[in-house]
Amino acid sequence: MNYNPVTKKIVDELIGILGKKNVTIDVEKMETYSHDETSADEYGHMPEVVITPNTTEEIAEVVKLANRELIPITPRGAGSGLSGGAIPVFGGILLSVEKMNKVLEIDEANMMMVLETGIVTNEVNNLIKDKGLFYAGYPMSLETCFLGGNIAENAGGGKAVKYGVTGRYIMGMEVVTPTGDIVEFGGKLSKDVTGYDLKQLIVGSEGTLGIVTKATIKLSGLPTAKSSLLVLYKNPKDAIDCVPVIMSKGLIPTGIEFMDKLSVQTSCEYLNESLPYQQAGAMLLIEVDGTNAAQVEMETEAIGDLCMEQGAIEVYVADNFTTQERIWSVRRNIAEAFKVVSPVQSLEDIVVPIAAIPDMIPELDRISAKYDIKIPCYGHAGDGNLHATLVKNPDSTMEEWHALEPKALRELYEVTDRLGGKISGEHGIGLKRKKYMKELMNPAELKLMKGIKMAWDPNYIMNPGKMFDLD
Amino acid sequence: MNYNPVTKKIVDELIGILGKKNVTIDVEKMETYSHDETSADEYGHMPEVVITPNTTEEIAEVVKLANRELIPITPRGAGSGLSGGAIPVFGGILLSVEKMNKVLEIDEANMMMVLETGIVTNEVNNLIKDKGLFYAGYPMSLETCFLGGNIAENAGGGKAVKYGVTGRYIMGMEVVTPTGDIVEFGGKLSKDVTGYDLKQLIVGSEGTLGIVTKATIKLSGLPTAKSSLLVLYKNPKDAIDCVPVIMSKGLIPTGIEFMDKLSVQTSCEYLNESLPYQQAGAMLLIEVDGTNAAQVEMETEAIGDLCMEQGAIEVYVADNFTTQERIWSVRRNIAEAFKVVSPVQSLEDIVVPIAAIPDMIPELDRISAKYDIKIPCYGHAGDGNLHATLVKNPDSTMEEWHALEPKALRELYEVTDRLGGKISGEHGIGLKRKKYMKELMNPAELKLMKGIKMAWDPNYIMNPGKMFDLD
Numbered sequence: 001m002n003y004n005p006v007t008k009k010i011v012d013e014l015i016g017i018l019g020k021k022n023v024t025i026d027v028e029k030m031e032t033y034s035h036d037e038t039s040a041d042e043y044g045h046m047p048e049v050v051i052t053p054n055t056t057e058e059i060a061e062v063v064k065l066a067n068r069e070l071i072p073i074t075p076r077g078a079g080s081g082l083s084g085g086a087i088p089v090f091g092g093i094l095l096s097v098e099k100m101n102k103v104l105e106i107d108e109a110n111m112m113m114v115l116e117t118g119i120v121t122n123e124v125n126n127l128i129k130d131k132g133l134f135y136a137g138y139p140m141s142l143e144t145c146f147l148g149g150n151i152a153e154n155a156g157g158g159k160a161v162k163y164g165v166t167g168r169y170i171m172g173m174e175v176v177t178p179t180g181d182i183v184e185f186g187g188k189l190s191k192d193v194t195g196y197d198l199k200q201l202i203v204g205s206e207g208t209l210g211i212v213t214k215a216t217i218k219l220s221g222l223p224t225a226k227s228s229l230l231v232l233y234k235n236p237k238d239a240i241d242c243v244p245v246i247m248s249k250g251l252i253p254t255g256i257e258f259m260d261k262l263s264v265q266t267s268c269e270y271l272n273e274s275l276p277y278q279q280a281g282a283m284l285l286i287e288v289d290g291t292n293a294a295q296v297e298m299e300t301e302a303i304g305d306l307c308m309e310q311g312a313i314e315v316y317v318a319d320n321f322t323t324q325e326r327i328w329s330v331r332r333n334i335a336e337a338f339k340v341v342s343p344v345q346s347l348e349d350i351v352v353p354i355a356a357i358p359d360m361i362p363e364l365d366r367i368s369a370k371y372d373i374k375i376p377c378y379g380h381a382g383d384g385n386l387h388a389t390l391v392k393n394p395d396s397t398m399e400e401w402h403a404l405e406p407k408a409l410r411e412l413y414e415v416t417d418r419l420g421g422k423i424s425g426e427h428g429i430g431l432k433r434k435k436y437m438k439e440l441m442n443p444a445e446l447k448l449m450k451g452i453k454m455a456w457d458p459n460y461i462m463n464p465g466k467m468f469d470l471d
Numbered sequence: 472m473n474y475n476p477v478t479k480k481i482v483d484e485l486i487g488i489l490g491k492k493n494v495t496i497d498v499e500k501m502e503t504y505s506h507d508e509t510s511a512d513e514y515g516h517m518p519e520v521v522i523t524p525n526t527t528e529e530i531a532e533v534v535k536l537a538n539r540e541l542i543p544i545t546p547r548g549a550g551s552g553l554s555g556g557a558i559p560v561f562g563g564i565l566l567s568v569e570k571m572n573k574v575l576e577i578d579e580a581n582m583m584m585v586l587e588t589g590i591v592t593n594e595v596n597n598l599i600k601d602k603g604l605f606y607a608g609y610p611m612s613l614e615t616c617f618l619g620g621n622i623a624e625n626a627g628g629g630k631a632v633k634y635g636v637t638g639r640y641i642m643g644m645e646v647v648t649p650t651g652d653i654v655e656f657g658g659k660l661s662k663d664v665t666g667y668d669l670k671q672l673i674v675g676s677e678g679t680l681g682i683v684t685k686a687t688i689k690l691s692g693l694p695t696a697k698s699s700l701l702v703l704y705k706n707p708k709d710a711i712d713c714v715p716v717i718m719s720k721g722l723i724p725t726g727i728e729f730m731d732k733l734s735v736q737t738s739c740e741y742l743n744e745s746l747p748y749q750q751a752g753a754m755l756l757i758e759v760d761g762t763n764a765a766q767v768e769m770e771t772e773a774i775g776d777l778c779m780e781q782g783a784i785e786v787y788v789a790d791n792f793t794t795q796e797r798i799w800s801v802r803r804n805i806a807e808a809f810k811v812v813s814p815v816q817s818l819e820d821i822v823v824p825i826a827a828i829p830d831m832i833p834e835l836d837r838i839s840a841k842y843d844i845k846i847p848c849y850g851h852a853g854d855g856n857l858h859a860t861l862v863k864n865p866d867s868t869m870e871e872w873h874a875l876e877p878k879a880l881r882e883l884y885e886v887t888d889r890l891g892g893k894i895s896g897e898h899g900i901g902l903k904r905k906k907y908m909k910e911l912m913n914p915a916e917l918k919l920m921k922g923i924k925m926a927w928d929p930n931y932i933m934n935p936g937k938m939f940d941l942d
Contacts, residue, residue, distance in 0.1 A: 109715050109826035132721060154664050165662055167671075168639070181915035187891050188824035190854040191636055193625050193675045194893040194900060195908060195938060196920045200638075200671040204664045221721020244580050250603060250692020250762060291721060295766050353659035355580035383661040420658050422665040429665060437666060444652035449667045451926030456919060467666060 006048035036081040043084040047094035056213040064180035075207040077149025083430030089465040117148030133219040136163035154204030156426030158255040161382035167203040172216030178457035207463040223289035225296040230316040232280035239282040242310040256382030257285040263378040270337030344392035350416040351425030354384040371408040385425035477519035507552040514555040518565035527684040535651035546678040548620025554901030560936040588619030604690040607634035625675030627897035629726040632853035638674040643687030649928035678934040694760035696767040701787040703751035710753040713781040725758040727853030734849040741808030815863035821887040822856040822896030842879040856896035
């Protein structure tokens with residue numbers, strides 16, 4: 001693409017639209033916006049200017065300017081993404097929604113909330129829990145991520161078995177299109193077939209089809225009872241084999257998380273936490289919630305019994321908030337812990353049919369042995385979504401890693417494909433997995449995606465270089 | 472559009488692809504395919520040829536032929552649609568999926584089922600109930616409609632409050648694109664962000680973006696306990712006022728259906744059924760289900776008590792299958808009953824935020840009085856989806872009806888829009904509501920929809936003339 005540079009004149013025009021304090025070309029300040037949670041060395045790229053608009057109208061004006069001047073725009077939430085979706089690969093304008101974090105409405109009668117998309121996801125639940133309500137979108141990074149990023153990636157998380165992923169709760173949105181129009185999709189409506197469902201097309205489109213400035217989210221009644229089971233198994237296979245059995249019994253836990261020994265240990269050491277991982281080769285962390293304590297207790301017991309029948313070593317039940325938080329914190333911090341202990345890695349996000357998970361485990365072992373790369377594995381087993389992570393062997397050189405990692409990854413993706421799976425369940429394609437789209441996806445399907453992109457973004461200025469390249 | 476006629480040569484080519492018994496130009500046989508459940512007089516149109524393919528590959532070949540020869544194709548399910556979506560307005564090829572009704576796989580371990588889309592929706596549940604499983608898509612016409620039609624319209628129904636609508640259960644699909652490619656979207660996966668979610672774009676696109684030939688649907692554990700409450704109110708307002716109160720208490724019934732007196736009476740007389748409607752001005756039909764009988768009983772009682780507190784006259788609880796079926800049959804047959812009693816009508820499908828339903832009722836009364844048109848009202852109150860139906864006054868002439876009905880409808884849609892609603896919750900836009908898209912929708916939003924259509928269907932041969940016209 002032949003984009004134009006962001007000249008002094010363009011910066012001045014941006015200042016005219018947004019005010020001086022919302023435009024920066026300071027290199028130190030811009031550095032923060034040059035990467036996300038993927039490796040900065042591998043995927044980072046500096047923007048030419050960073051802007052922090054305060055209104056939808058300002059964003060629309062900037063998008064029109066970008067079209068007129070042929071300058072790429074990269075929208076950004078909290079930068080907690082794991083696929084490089086918010087990285088300004090072509091420079092240009094980095095548009096952060098961080099200042100658009102207002103709560104516009106808490107509508108209890110409709111059980112909906114209208115928010116700007118720069119709000120931290122966890123904030124949403126803090127605001128409504130006293131009203132007996134909750135928002136079931138629950139990515140693992142909820143303490144830092146923004147709602148806007150969750151929408152862009154269709155974020156999943158630890159409650160998706162029961163509650164589904166972000167998209168289910170996005171009932172309406174305001175979007176600035178790639179040509180600078182302001183449109184509203186959906187509304188405070190449970191159902192709507194008035195035209196194509198553009199709202200759900202935007203969800204998961206990684207900011208390539210527009211910038212979501214406001215969202216109407218659906219709230220649920222806050223579960224008043226909750227329990228977590230920490231289930232210990234001899235080895236990963238025993239644990240994973242148990243998952244489809246639980247699921248097919250009609251028991252619907254909130255989530256079923258899988259952690260192998262290496263993952264638990266690494267996170268525990270990072271957090272200075274003690275879980276009884278020494279005796280176990282793998283664990284499941286299963287959550288049950290509901291509005292009736294007796295029902296939750298009954299389901300917890302039924303699941304615990306089933307796990308023991310299926311070969312678990314031990315079942316610990318955490319029925320109070322403090323213990324639950326401790327256990328979940330171990331799960332939530334695995335990625336962070338690995339980044340500290342072993343920064344050279346590739347955090348993956350494969351998703352397979354749940355009944356195919358048992359077939360995936362020996363394949364991970366095989367690939368690990370073949371390439372001498374550790375593959376600790378954890379993730380949302382109840383969704384078939386495994387964060388198998390390729391980690392560099394500390395004894396190997398960077399050259400060896402760069403030679404082996406792409407081959408191991410390629411093989412992981414091929415196995416995933418063969419088992420009926422896909423390469424991303426919740427982290428997205430972004431920059432990181434883009435080349436595999438071309439290799440693994442039916443060209444006709446890719447052509448349909450490109451068709452939408454070209455129709456909506458004729459100048460190819462909206463988050464270019466993500467998900468797929470145009471021909 | 473300048474389409475070419477279906478010549479003898481084209482018919483012969485179709486016979487070559489499909490075999491003689493799957494191609495007809497017999498006028499009597501084709502008549503059945505010239506209308507759906509909307510008025511044949513008003514919306515009906517004869518196809519030039521009707522085909523009943525048996526395989527996806529045959530369909531792809533036909534679509535390629537249609538592109539080459541510039542002949543429109545109208546895909547059709549059971550013809551139970553309520554918006555004229557399956558009517559061949561430009562003649563051409565009517566493609567019925569009626570022979571593609573095979574069950575390809577019942578995958579209990581993954582709780583998924585793979586089906587051809589010509590299967591009758593109710594058949595799906597009959598096939599799996601002995602396995603303790605069910606498919607939660609539940610349109611009111613489930614005894615006749617096809618899965619393919621449900622997908623095309625994103626059908627809702629009587630269980631959507633708890634289970635959502637069709638789209639939530641469509642995990643994968645095989646589609647013949649408007650240019651004749653065969654593509655597969657999704658799979659047996661709970662989560663998938665590998666590219667744009669084209670699957671959910673197809674859902675509800677009314678056959679304008681391709682022909683869905685196979686679908687992978689998600690199954691749920693069959694609820695083993697169920698009860699229905701029939702709640703009587705003095706008037707529609709009392710009944711409707713109760714709905715947001717139930718919803719905001721965190722109680723999640725399977726469905727909350729509203730029926731005004733005229734609707735109940737008409738259906739009861741049609742079915743020769745007796746419900747105690749004489750004493751009531753309106754009713755709610757509320758269903759609760761679950762896997763635990765005690766829990767269901769508790770929720771049923773809580774909802775019943777809440778209704779009485781909120782001004783219900785009486786609550787009848789139907790806790791056995793026979794009584795439940797009797798009551799639900801009354802609800803399901805309202806549309807059919809009205810068609811018999813009063814064939815000249817416009818069955819509507821407005822959807823508003825649930826808390827706005829109480830404001831809608833007096834508006835319906837006002838419009839009814841202003842235009843001297845009866846507006847019986849029933850529908851999925853728990854979703855804000857009301858089938859307010861404009862019915863011709865028997866004393867008025869057809870000329871008067873044709874003069875008044877468009878004005879009343881226009882006013883109904885304007886009120887809906889003002890209350891934050893949309894003109895269709897589950898029936899679709901199709902032919903019937905197309906002109907209102909232009910009037911009520913933001914031109915920028917419509918442009919985005921048209922952009923997708925033009926990118927995917929450059930020859931405009933796939934179900935043309937539905938949802939919106941190209942410029």
